Amino acid sequence: MNATRKALAxxxxxxxxxxxxxxxxxxxxGSTDExxxxxxxxxxxxxxxxxALVKVFDDQNPDLKFVNGAVAxxxxxxxKNVLQSRLQNGEPPATFQAHAGAELTDYINAxxxxxxxxxxxxxxxxxxxxxxxxxxxxxxxxxxxxxSNIHRANVLWANxxxxxxxxxxxxKTYDSLDAWIADLKKIKAEGIIPLSxxxxxxxxxxxxxxxxxxxxxxxxxxxxxxxxxxxxxxVEAALAKYSTLLSLTNTDRQGLDWPDATQLVxxxxxxxxxxxxxxxxxxxxxxxxxxTDYTATPVPGTDGVFDFxxxxxxxxxxxxxxxxxxxxxxxxxxxxxxxxxxxxxxxIPASTTADTADFNEYxxxxxxxxxxxxxxxxxxxxxxxxxxxxxxxxxxVAKFGSNNDVAELQEGLVEAAEDNKPE
Amino acid sequence: xSSTVPSAVKRPGRSQRPRRPRGRRPxxxxxxxxxLLILPTVIVIGVFxxxxxxxxxxxxxxxxxxxxxxxxxxxxDNYRDLFxxxxxxxxxxxxxxxxxxxLVGTLSLGFLWAWLLxxxxxGESLFRAIYLFPMAxxxxxxxxxxxxxxxxxxxxxxxxxxxxxxxxxxxxLQNPWWTNERWGILAIAVPAIWQLSGYVMALFLAGFxxxxxxxxxxxxxxxxxxxxxxxxxxxxxxxxxxLSAIIxxxxxxxxxxxxxxxxxxxxxxxxxxxxTQMWVEFTRGDYARSAAIGTVLLLIVAILIVPYLVSxxxxxxxx
Numbered sequence: 001m002n003a004t005r006k007a008l009a010x011x012x013x014x015x016x017x018x019x020x021x022x023x024x025x026x027x028x029x030g031s032t033d034e035x036x037x038x039x040x041x042x043x044x045x046x047x048x049x050x051x052a053l054v055k056v057f058d059d060q061n062p063d064l065k066f067v068n069g070a071v072a073x074x075x076x077x078x079x080k081n082v083l084q085s086r087l088q089n090g091e092p093p094a095t096f097q098a099h100a101g102a103e104l105t106d107y108i109n110a111x112x113x114x115x116x117x118x119x120x121x122x123x124x125x126x127x128x129x130x131x132x133x134x135x136x137x138x139x140x141x142x143x144x145x146x147x148s149n150i151h152r153a154n155v156l157w158a159n160x161x162x163x164x165x166x167x168x169x170x171x172k173t174y175d176s177l178d179a180w181i182a183d184l185k186k187i188k189a190e191g192i193i194p195l196s197x198x199x200x201x202x203x204x205x206x207x208x209x210x211x212x213x214x215x216x217x218x219x220x221x222x223x224x225x226x227x228x229x230x231x232x233x234x235v236e237a238a239l240a241k242y243s244t245l246l247s248l249t250n251t252d253r254q255g256l257d258w259p260d261a262t263q264l265v266x267x268x269x270x271x272x273x274x275x276x277x278x279x280x281x282x283x284x285x286x287x288x289x290x291x292t293d294y295t296a297t298p299v300p301g302t303d304g305v306f307d308f309x310x311x312x313x314x315x316x317x318x319x320x321x322x323x324x325x326x327x328x329x330x331x332x333x334x335x336x337x338x339x340x341x342x343x344x345x346x347x348i349p350a351s352t353t354a355d356t357a358d359f360n361e362y363x364x365x366x367x368x369x370x371x372x373x374x375x376x377x378x379x380x381x382x383x384x385x386x387x388x389x390x391x392x393x394x395x396x397v398a399k400f401g402s403n404n405d406v407a408e409l410q411e412g413l414v415e416a417a418e419d420n421k422p423e
Numbered sequence: 424x425s426s427t428v429p430s431a432v433k434r435p436g437r438s439q440r441p442r443r444p445r446g447r448r449p450x451x452x453x454x455x456x457x458x459l460l461i462l463p464t465v466i467v468i469g470v471f472x473x474x475x476x477x478x479x480x481x482x483x484x485x486x487x488x489x490x491x492x493x494x495x496x497x498x499x500d501n502y503r504d505l506f507x508x509x510x511x512x513x514x515x516x517x518x519x520x521x522x523x524x525x526l527v528g529t530l531s532l533g534f535l536w537a538w539l540l541x542x543x544x545x546g547e548s549l550f551r552a553i554y555l556f557p558m559a560x561x562x563x564x565x566x567x568x569x570x571x572x573x574x575x576x577x578x579x580x581x582x583x584x585x586x587x588x589x590x591x592x593x594x595x596l597q598n599p600w601w602t603n604e605r606w607g608i609l610a611i612a613v614p615a616i617w618q619l620s621g622y623v624m625a626l627f628l629a630g631f632x633x634x635x636x637x638x639x640x641x642x643x644x645x646x647x648x649x650x651x652x653x654x655x656x657x658x659x660x661x662x663x664x665x666l667s668a669i670i671x672x673x674x675x676x677x678x679x680x681x682x683x684x685x686x687x688x689x690x691x692x693x694x695x696x697x698x699t700q701m702w703v704e705f706t707r708g709d710y711a712r713s714a715a716i717g718t719v720l721l722l723i724v725a726i727l728i729v730p731y732l733v734s735x736x737x738x739x740x741x742x
Binding site for chain 1: 488489490491492510570573574576577580599601602603604607687688689690691692693705707709
């Protein structure tokens with residue numbers, strides 16, 4: 001009898017535990033003053049930017065409560081997995097971060113985020129953001145996100161002291177990849193790493209810069225809409241140059257991430273590094289001065305072109321707090337929000353009306369180019385292609401990194417384009 | 424042995440038989456307590472293990488290659504795609520190489536250490552602790568360290584093992600480690616062996632200790648040489664231990680994921696195995712393909728585990 005009762009008690013305890021854990025998931029709090037903002041900005045300049053945004057948001061909306069839904073790790077992939085399961089279970093956050101542009105395609109096709117075209121009309125945002133950017137944000141005629149900032153991807157960072165040592169004029173600019181490669185070989189002869197690079201995605205980043213430099217902006221854009229042939233001889237020539245460039249990099253690239261590669265330039269162990277302008281933060285943190293300790297110029301052959309990417313925020317379908325979501329998006333679009341966020345994160349405002357007078361020297365050059373240059377979308381950072389396409393390209397590039405077979409790389413890229421090309 | 428034991432067991436059994444109904448409560452409620460006791464686990468395992476395996480197989484048969492809902496039933500197409508994909512074949516090959524190296528490495532090192540300790544090495548408990556300790560570290564944590572140790576930079580910028588080889592003037596030993604296309608995966612096996620050899624040693628040591636001293640003495644009295652003693656007395660006694668070690672190490676190795684993620688990252692080509700590919704496919708939203716890889720992995724592990732389960736089940740029934 002006693003044993004039976006004990007067993008019953010144990011069974012009941014286990015079942016009630018189950019029941020409790022099952023209940024834990026529906027957080028029917030009912031309070032509509034909470035705005036959960038989902039990002040993968042959990043540390044460094046990204047966290048600083050988010051904090052600055054929250055401050056502006058709190059000032060503008062004293063009656064709303066910001067809830068930080070940040071998921072750290074995996075360069076955003078952990079956050080994306082968590083986000084995806086929440087979206088599919090019908091528990092979206094009030095708003096979530098995504099790269100503006102083609103990266104949103106999957107969310108749009110799955111009907112997970114709302115078309116914001118009307119909101120843009122209503123709030124007058126169409127006048128606040130430059131025409132070229134709005135064009136790039138459009139998918140099937142609709143706009144699905146509000147950009148918080150602009151980053152430039154095609155930046156060449158260099159260490160003047162190292163260049164001098166190799167007998168190269170530090171102020172020299174290159175108008176083509178070939179001229180640059182010739183100098184890189186000279187640097188290699190000096191026993192210095194000519195070009196530092198890190199793991200797979202930074203290799204995709206380099207490939208993107210090479211394609212842009214060698215094909216030109218128009219043909220580069222054509223790669224994504226199908227008007228440029230991936231199997232053509234122009235792409236083949238660009239890939240050959242990419243192969244040459246890769247042979248002039250550090251051999252331990254697979255073990256490094258982008259800050260390590262940038263550090264090689266800062267420390268004078270490498271002459272050049274191709275990285276987006278978030279690398280600026282790394283130079284600033286170590287008290288380096290633009291022009292003397294390092295230089296930042298467009299990647300050779302891409303002068304006059306701004307390879308852009310932007311972080312942006314969306315409005316999920318059936319979000320818990322539509323009014324709160326719109327309030328957050330309004331903060332993002334507002335001049336105060338754009339300035340506060342970008343000063344902290346090191347990028348530049350997407351809106352043209354923001355006051356950027358006290359931004360730093362590099363940011364001023366970026367703001368100038370953003371106003372003048374031709375704008376193209378970044379591949380490595382989700383602006384040019386869907387996530388699927390980028391994953392296939394990354395796989396092909398990673399494979400090339402270990403076997404150095406140009407023909408196979410091109411074959412992989414052609415296949416990736418065929419599998420993912422928008423019809 | 425086998426002929427005497429059953430009869431010895433049977434005889435008291437007969438006298439016990441009348442007692443049995445006394446254990447049962449009136450109304451046949453004797454089974455209620457045990458059933459209730461195991462019911463929660465049955466339900467939990469049924470839902471969260473077998474239910475999810477079923478759901479995974481179901482997903483793997485769908486045409487569902489992005490985050491949207493399924494586009495219909497695809498049959499075995501996803502599996503056909505997998506086995507015609509060179510990258511997947513490459514990752515299977517990697518898995519095979521890794522498993523073989525990991526098994527041979529841990530078994531031989533583990534056995535060697537256990538044997539040395541068995542030979543009454545001095546400071547046994549100290550060595551036992553030292554060898555076992557790596558097991559306390561998680562694969563992810565040790566992976567971070569090994570990522571540095573297995574750095575492939577050579578010359579001035581060499582660090583980790585390559586640096587060590589350079590300082591020792593053993594330059595020919597410097598190598599690209601896990602970035603080599605053909606053999607790179609073997610470098611991942613090095614930390615894995617380091618981590619689990621001590622565990623295998625503990626298993627073998629327990630095996631050694633379980634062999635009664637009388638058996639050895641008897642063999643020696645019969646004039647067996649040391650080799651014959653091992654060959655005919657000790658090794659046969661150790662074979663169940665070896666089998667357990669193979670199963671445990673083998674299935675761990677087939678599921679390798681964390682060590683590779685920590686050392687080489689998810690998109691690195693040279694260290695791809697099905698588990699890392701599954702993660703990449705899942706992250707990009709190709710749920711059907713990811714589920715198909717998961718099912719293939721499950722089948723591979725089953726090939727190792729099921730015969731073991733069957734053999735232990737038979738053994739238990741025989742006893």
